[in-house]
Amino acid sequence: MTLERFIQLWTHRYKKYSHIFTAQLLGYKAILHFRSIKVNLRKGQKLVAIVRTEHFGDIIASEPISRYVRSLHPDAHIVWFVKPAYQSLVAFNPSVDEVFTEFCVTQRQVIFEAKIFDDVIELQFRNNNHCPVCDVYYENPVAQSRSINVDNYFNFGNLLEVFAQSGNLIPAKTIFPADDQPRLYLQDVHREKVDALQLHKRYVVLHCRSNFAPKDWPTERWEQLVDWLAENYDYDIIEIGQESNLHVTTKAYRNLCGPLSILETAEVIRRASFFIGLDSGPSHLGNATGTFGVILMGSLNDFPHYNPYSGKYGRQENAIFVRKHGVPCRELSFEFVQDKVEQVLSRGFEIA
Structure with missing residues (x-):
């Protein structure tokens, strides 16, 4: 192995493992935050996560889901997980109580493994749940069980319907049961x-x-x-x-x-x-x-x-x-x- 190749290899490893360490640290920090939220919730009040982190057209297409989830859980504390670049698309949504800007998939995996949330509504499938730095995939078992993936998803309807099915909000290959017109909340x-x-x-x-x-x-x-x-x-x-x-x-x-x-x-x-x-x-x-x-x-x-x-x-x-x-x-x-x-x-x- 040449010196140049040796340096490249260890530079890559340093970036990867420092990234993983940061993701895990931020995950544990977020766990403390969400535990403090849950402690202050009223009896019977749920902590609900909606996960649609990218891309911005997909997030807009998913907006009716926030209103539908609010209708199902009127008293819940609803948290939308999103990548920082798209935070503004959710920040002004009155159906969402909190926007969580995700560092990467590994951080989210650490958070959800702590079982803090009463309900996790995963609107993504495997290709959107990948961190290329960590090389980690976060699977959506609902999408897996319904065989929804990047190669066939439009066979299940429009984007809103596909995401609602992936989140187990509606049965497979059915139409969205509520107002399906996306909205933006311009300021x-x-x-x-x-x-x-x-x-x-x-x-x-x-x-x-x-x-x-x-x-x-x-x-x-x-x-x-x-x-x-x-x-x-x-x-x-x-x-x-x-x-x-x-x-x-x-x-x-x-x-x-x-x-x-x-x-x-x-x-x-x-x-x-x-x-x-x-x-x-x-x-x-x-x-x-x-x-x-x-x-x-x-x-x-x-x-x-x-x-x-x-x-x-x-x-x-x-x-x-x-x-x-x-x-x-x-x-x-x-x-x-x-x-x-x-x-x-x-x-x-x-x-x-």
Whole structure:
């Protein structure tokens, strides 16, 4: 073994085991916290955990579950486990008493093995329950018993239904039994940030890049769409997301990728006349904020024709899905997408 390889090996081991030590230490600290919470609960009052730590579209899709759990346990102290990056999505939810920002799966494993919680509602399955540093998986026995996994989950319904089944809230392959419209709880601070952007003119929001390449539509076709929209409609065109890869010169276009938080982005979408985007997190923001959506979708892995949304997007009451059965999103022609967008804009679906 070379010296360089020896250093790499022990650097990796140091990072891994120091991470595990930190996770376990934080887990024991959290146990003390939750024990203090439980001691102060009234007799018969439950301590309930809801686990949906990622990704932000999935957390938004899961929001109706918080209200459903509250209806089942009106007096419970409900704790939502989430990754720090998505804490704001749950922080203002009136159905949740406490948001626990999780360090990693190992920390959560330590906490739940202490059996403090009266009920653990696990909305995830194996692929979301993995820490790559610890190399630890936390299994969901309900999802395992129902054979729900990353390869087949859309065979069990939309995301809300899949997560509710994984959490043992509803029987296998059944519809969600309560209000299934996702909600967001935007605050004045988010409205004020968007006020400062001075988005006075009517505008259309675009989201052009997902975090999973098979869901994407080619960049050059997005650029064609921007130019066509600018030439034919009196709307500003605002792109949101983490990073833009568009190269357009029209004055109607504005790039807001990057500087906004998730909830600030939601407020931008809420004020838009239309949302045009991919099957990705921002489309769930569109569903939750009530802005009419034009969603470019294609076949995905083993799912030739799937629907991730509940509520008005899921029923296509406030959205249309631009897709062809069994055809990946990247293969949708510009003309096909253009025609669907034109139909929507000419019929005037925008929300006043």
